[in-house]
Amino acid sequence: MNAMNTVLVFLEQREGVVKKSSIDIWNRVQELAALRPGTAVSALLAGPASSRQLDGSLGGNGVVYHANEAAFKLYNPEHYTRLVVETMKKVAATALFFADTALSRDLAPRLSVRLKASLLTGCAVDDVWGADGGGCCQRAVYSGAAIASFAPTRPLKIYTCTSRPTRSSSAITSGAQASVVVLEPSSRTREELFPLVRRMVMHAGVRDVAEARIIVAGGRGMGSAGSFGLLEELARLLGGAVGASRAVVDEGWRPHAEQIGQTGKTVAPALYLACAISGAPQHLAGIGSAGIVVAINCDPHAPIFDIADYALVGDVHLLLPKLIEEFQEFLKKR
Amino acid sequence: MHIAVCLCQVPDTASVVSFFEGAIDLSRVNGVMNPFDEYALEEAVRIKERFEGSQVTLFCIAPSSAKDMLRKALAMGGDRAFLLSATEPSDPFQTACMLSRAITDYYGEALPDLVFCGKHSTDFQSAQVPLMLAELLGMESVSAIIKLEASHSGIHVEREIEGGIESLELHYPALFSVEKGLNVPRKTTIKAVMEARKKPVDLLPITISESAFVTITSIKPFVKERKCRFLHDPKELVLLLTHEEALF
Numbered sequence: 123m124n125a126m127n128t129v130l131v132f133l134e135q136r137e138g139v140v141k142k143s144s145i146d147i148w149n150r151v152q153e154l155a156a157l158r159p160g161t162a163v164s165a166l167l168a169g170p171a172s173s174r175q176l177d178g179s180l181g182g183n184g185v186v187y188h189a190n191e192a193a194f195k196l197y198n199p200e201h202y203t204r205l206v207v208e209t210m211k212k213v214a215a216t217a218l219f220f221a222d223t224a225l226s227r228d229l230a231p232r233l234s235v236r237l238k239a240s241l242l243t244g245c246a247v248d249d250v251w252g253a254d255g256g257g258c259c260q261r262a263v264y265s266g267a268a269i270a271s272f273a274p275t276r277p278l279k280i281y282t283c284t285s286r287p288t289r290s291s292s293a294i295t296s297g298a299q300a301s302v303v304v305l306e307p308s309s310r311t312r313e314e315l316f317p318l319v320r321r322m323v324m325h326a327g328v329r330d331v332a333e334a335r336i337i338v339a340g341g342r343g344m345g346s347a348g349s350f351g352l353l354e355e356l357a358r359l360l361g362g363a364v365g366a367s368r369a370v371v372d373e374g375w376r377p378h379a380e381q382i383g384q385t386g387k388t389v390a391p392a393l394y395l396a397c398a399i400s401g402a403p404q405h406l407a408g409i410g411s412a413g414i415v416v417a418i419n420c421d422p423h424a425p426i427f428d429i430a431d432y433a434l435v436g437d438v439h440l441l442l443p444k445l446i447e448e449f450q451e452f453l454k455k456r
Numbered sequence: 457m458h459i460a461v462c463l464c465q466v467p468d469t470a471s472v473v474s475f476f477e478g479a480i481d482l483s484r485v486n487g488v489m490n491p492f493d494e495y496a497l498e499e500a501v502r503i504k505e506r507f508e509g510s511q512v513t514l515f516c517i518a519p520s521s522a523k524d525m526l527r528k529a530l531a532m533g534g535d536r537a538f539l540l541s542a543t544e545p546s547d548p549f550q551t552a553c554m555l556s557r558a559i560t561d562y563y564g565e566a567l568p569d570l571v572f573c574g575k576h577s578t579d580f581q582s583a584q585v586p587l588m589l590a591e592l593l594g595m596e597s598v599s600a601i602i603k604l605e606a607s608h609s610g611i612h613v614e615r616e617i618e619g620g621i622e623s624l625e626l627h628y629p630a631l632f633s634v635e636k637g638l639n640v641p642r643k644t645t646i647k648a649v650m651e652a653r654k655k656p657v658d659l660l661p662i663t664i665s666e667s668a669f670v671t672i673t674s675i676k677p678f679v680k681e682r683k684c685r686f687l688h689d690p691k692e693l694v695l696l697l698t699h700e701e702a703l704f
Binding site for chain 1: 467469472473475480491492548549552578579580581582583584585586587588590591592596597598599600602612613615616617618619620621622623624625626627630635636637667668669670671672673674675676677678680682683684685686687689690691693694696697698701703704
C-alpha cells in the first residue's frame, strides 16, 4: 500500500533538453507540496535527455521516472499515451501536471478519456494545487470578458498549466534531490504506431513567443512590415521575442506563429510591451496573465491603456529608437 | 472519401457578453460559426473537390436557432447537415461523447475516412473536444495542423510546436483539429447559397449517459485592476523597468 499521495509532473524534452516550461511547473508543484504533508511529487520524463540536467539538478521529494528509450525521442501520441497511463498506474498517482505546450495540448485530452480523468486546461498551478486555491481552474472565457471557474468531478485529475517564465533556467537546488529511476524498456515501443512524427524543423535563433519572458509586440499602427525591424532589434536586445496582433498577421507582415490573442497564442511573459496596439478585446484575451504591461500608442484613449501598467503616448517610430538607446545605455553600464 | 466536419456556434467577436444581477447574459450575443471550424470545413471541401465521389457531412452542436449557420456551412460546400439535439452538453467530454455517438450512428462500423474540427471554440478555448473524440472513435489524430497533403495511401500534416514545426504521417481514418493559417475559407456565392437551400438539414436526437468530467462553478465578469501610469519619456520607462520593477 502506498500511504503517500503521489502526483506526477510530466517533464517534456526537446532534442534531449528538458523544457524550461515543464521545469517551472515541477518547481512550483514541489514548492506547494511542501505545505501538504504526505504528498510525494514524482516526475515522468519521456525520451533520452542530457545527464547533466538530470544528475542533481532536479530538487524535490519524489522520483524522476525516466523512459529513456529512443522510441520516445520524438513525440508519438500513442506511445506517449501508453507510457503515461502505465506510469500513472505504477505510482498510483492521483494527479498529473503538464506545462501548457503544443505537446500537452495534443496528449492530455486523449489521456483524459483513457484514464477517465478530469482535464483542466490553462490552469495556474497555485489555483489548482495551492493550499488556498480551492482546486478550481480560473481562466478567461468569452474573449476575456469573463473569468470562469472549472472544477474537476473525477478522482483522477490532469492539469495543463501556464506559468510566467522565470529568469533562472535551473530547477530548485536546495533541499533533497529527486532520485532518478530508469524505466524498463517495453517491447511494445518497437511497434510502429501512427501518427508518426517524421521530423522536427526548428526555426534557428528565434525564441518562441509562447515561451518568452519578454515580448515586444506590434499592432497595425506600426504601419508596415518593415517597421517591425525596430521591434526585432528591441526584442534581441532584451532577450525576448516579437509578437503581433491579428491585424498585423492578416496584413501578412508577420507569421501566424507570432499572433497573440483569441485566434493566436495566450502568453504569460514577465514583461509585455504593446507597441501601436489599440487593445481590442480579442487581443487582450491573450495577455491576461502577463506580468508588467507597457503600452506605447499615439491615441491616449486607446483601450490598451486600461490594462497597462505603464504608458507612453506618442509615435512609436520616434519613441522606439529612443527606448532602444536607453536600454543600450543601461545594459552597457551594468 | 467520407468526410465528417464538426461544427459549433460561438458568440460573434463583436458581440457584448454582459452580466445581469451577477449572472452571465448572452441575450445580446449574436451566434456565428466558430472561426476555427471555418478552416476545418474549408479543408474538408477542398479534399472533396480533389477526390471524386466524396461526401462532406456536417455534425453540429448548437441550438436549433443555428440554422443560419448551417446554411452557410452548406453553401461553403457541405453536402448534408445534422443538428445534434439533446440536452446541452456541459463539458468537452460530454460534447465529444455526443459527436462520437452521432458519427458512429451515421457511418456505422465503417468510420469516416477523415474528421475535421476547429482547433478550439473561441468562447471557452478548452481545445479538448477534437482529441477526446479521436480517442472515443479510436482514430489517429493530430491537433492544430497548419498544412495537410492527402493522398490515396495516407496523409502528411504539419503543426506548429514552440519554436518550430513538426511534420507527421498518418493513415486513414484520421481526425484533425485545424489551426488558423491552414487555408483561407471561401466566400459563399449567391448560387451556392441558393443550392444550399436544397441540401438536407436533419435533427439527430442523441442521448448520452456519460457524466461530465468538469463542471463550471462560476462565471464572473473580468474586472480590470490595473492602474496605468503615464510616463514622460523612454528614459523614465527604462528606469522604472530596471529599478522599480527589477526586470533586468
